[in-house]
Amino acid sequence: TTYNIGVCIYKFDDNFMTLYRQELESYFKSLETDTVKYNVTIVDGKGDMAEQTNQVDTFLAQGVDALIVNLVQSSSAATITEKCKSADVPVVYINREPAAEDMAAWDKICYVGADARQSGTYQGEIVRDLPNKGDANGDGVVSYVMIMGDPENVDAQYRTEFSIKALTDAGIQVEELFNQRGDWDQARGQELAATALSQFGDKIDVIFCNNDAMALGAAQAIEAAGRVVGENIYLLGVDALDECVEMVNAGTMTGTVLNDHVGQSHAAVDAAIKYINGELIGSAADAEGPVQPEHPHAVVPVAGRDDAEERLGALRLGQGAARFPHQGADAAVIALFRLGNGTVMGQHLEAIQPQRRLKGGKIPAEKPPEHRKIRHGKME
Ligand code: BGC
Helix, strand or coil: CEEEEEEEECCCCCHHHHHHHHHHHHHHHHCCCCCCEEEEEEEECCCCHHHHHHHHHHHHHHCCCEEEECCCCHHHHHHHHHHHHHHCCCEEEECCCCCHHHHCCCCCEEEECCCHHHHHHHHHHHHHCCCCCCCCCCCCCEEEEEEECCCCCHHHHHHHHHHHHHHHHCCCCEEEEEEEECCCCHHHHHHHHHHHHHHHHHHCCEEEECCHHHHHHHHHHHHHCCCCECCCEEEECCECCHHHHHHHHHCCCCEEEECCHHHHHHHHHHHHHHHHCCCCCCHHHHCCCCCCCCCCCCEEECCCHHHHHHHHHHCCCHHHHHHCCCCCHHHHHHHHHHCCCCEEECCCCCCCCCCCEEECCCCCCCCCCCCCCEECCEEC
16 A cells, blocks of 8 residues: 655755654655555745645645645644645644644644743753853843744744743843844844844843754854854754754854754654554544543543553554654653643643753753753763
8 A cells, every 4th residue: 555645844944844854754764564655745835834735735636645734834724724624634733833722623633843841941951050150241140132933933932931931940130132033044043143243242141042053043143253152152052953963062052952853753754654544643542541531632631650651552652652762752751741740631742752951061960850961962
């Protein structure tokens, strides 16, 4: 049997989504057998929602078996779901999270992504743990520049909010000097950092970027302005692109946080295959289990680790997890717990391994369960 899978990426020209889509493709390939083939077509939305909607229409007209969609605009989820529901083609949304009410629209949709609150918090904690707590110029206040992704994405909102919250929670005084959208883009990151540096100069202690691409741009602007990361300014990103991991190790970037495109793409593929095999995911799958949620977003209580592990199987994520033991089951179990006081939220499956923090500084030997950290490119 050959299954046809349509994959819609919001834009090919994005460092992180490029790694993600390459991994999607090769993981599908790796799952092929003598009798089961996956014919995967990946299309470029070019950052244009109208274009992406057309691409979905085309896939549906061709009769694909499942779709994996990285929305250009998360707010268009309802429209896309409606089309797919009419055609009875299940959808795995990735990377850009639709609103909760949109996720309740049909039982053959799910979302795979990481928790951006965590990546934001890790960014802030890296700064908090610096000897001077991020106050590079020693004036008693951590004055920062925030370079955001696309503010329509909750990931951009959460990373922004939680990076700063980690500082204020630690009693650190902060001041926002500049906050602008860089749309996840390196060139925009460079432009914005250059503007901020010329406007605020030595007042800037920290430049937070919602992703590594923009941090790469900011690093160029920092160098051009004659500033030195680690000496008189700090620079943070998210993703742990290879290039940035090297920079962290070399000290030219203060830190980044792993955004695991491998784990995420595998979870997305596994989910699509479940749908193709006629299985449901999340609360929809749970409906036959011991707890019967009344509606798709019912909260299912988890009694403890074992129960969570069992549920994990029921939630159809066990397999993917088991194949990738170093980033799988534990993390997914933790993710279940993370969704509020040991509860699992219906279709909203964020059961992705926790992001790991990466920084040049010291890492405690003891590893608490939900924090797996990387230092000098190695996982602990
Ligand atoms: C990544 C960014 C990427 C964005 C695309 C985020 O999770 O950190 O690098 O540009 O997703 O939506």
